[in-house]
Amino acid sequence: MIAHPTSSSGPAAEAHDDAELLGELRAGAPAAYVALMRKHGGRMLAVALRYLSHENEAQEAVQDAFVSVFRAVGDFKGDSRLATWLHRITVNAALGILRKKKRLERETSIDALLPKFLPDGHRDSPEGAWAQERVQELEKGETRRMVREAIGKLPEIHRTVLMMRDIDEFSTEETGRLLGIQPNAVKARLHRARQALRTLLEPHCRGVCP
Amino acid sequence: MTCREFLDYIGAYLSGELSEAECRELRVHLDVCSQCVDYLDSYQQTIRLSKIACCADSDPVPGDVPEDLVKAVLAAMKQRPIERA
Numbered sequence A: 001m002i003a004h005p006t007s008s009s010g011p012a013a014e015a016h017d018d019a020e021l022l023g024e025l026r027a028g029a030p031a032a033y034v035a036l037m038r039k040h041g042g043r044m045l046a047v048a049l050r051y052l053s054h055e056n057e058a059q060e061a062v063q064d065a066f067v068s069v070f071r072a073v074g075d076f077k078g079d080s081r082l083a084t085w086l087h088r089i090t091v092n093a094a095l096g097i098l099r100k101k102k103r104l105e106r107e108t109s110i111d112a113l114l115p116k117f118l119p120d121g122h123r124d125s126p127e128g129a130w131a132q133e134r135v136q137e138l139e140k141g142e143t144r145r146m147v148r149e150a151i152g153k154l155p156e157i158h159r160t161v162l163m164m165r166d167i168d169e170f171s172t173e174e175t176g177r178l179l180g181i182q183p184n185a186v187k188a189r190l191h192r193a194r195q196a197l198r199t200l201l202e203p204h205c206r207g208v209c210p
Numbered sequence B: 001m002t003c004r005e006f007l008d009y010i011g012a013y014l015s016g017e018l019s020e021a022e023c024r025e026l027r028v029h030l031d032v033c034s035q036c037v038d039y040l041d042s043y044q045q046t047i048r049l050s051k052i053a054c055c056a057d058s059d060p061v062p063g064d065v066p067e068d069l070v071k072a073v074l075a076a077m078k079q080r081p082i083e084r085a
């Protein structure tokens, strides 16, 4: 029996469905391929789209990811959740496309979004504290889109490092290895990416005058 | 310590990479500089907001995977099936 997407409810049921599905995938059953793609493909597309910004590229990445998954399914140890494993393979496939299109090599300056300083080391025109209620607004459904759009405005390499480290929780070392840069460069880019994102969110988050 | 230096160290500070002596220096600066208190808070909020914006469980369930994609993957697998021992 192929696990049907709607048969899952709760982590225990999901683990059971996944175990069953994995067994069938290892046997190379085409129906199991289709079931896995229908169950996890939508979420994987959303992840790839975060990295690639173009629907057709995201589809290309997910297609590559599934082929890698089906070829490597024998190596999957089951020590992490299937969804976690798929997520990581998807990010990897998206990075493959960024590399192929040489998008990570583009040197777009991020300086305009970094804090400015006076000669004495003080910040030039600091904006003041963020208002808690404005920040809370950004946590809610519709306005969270604003945060995603702000992330989308960061230069490609900074956006990629920020998503890998802060959102997809790759380690500094792993991020460096996958991007072909030193761990110190990962840290420096992450710091700049967060500062730039902070600058982009700032106008919304500052308490506005009544 | 200047504000410029303080901001340079925030990332390392939050990930626990600084020595006790360095952390103390940063905290001394925070005691006297409300601008850097504000900045540190907004920097942490930024990290939190990016996580929430992209990973929250309350996200709508993503759309279906396109049929073309499913077909393309199946074709690729047929072309070069998994070799079994």
Ligand SMILES: [Zn+2]
Pocket (backbone or CB within 6 Å): B002, B003, B006, B029, B033, B035, B036
């Ligand atoms: Zn300061």
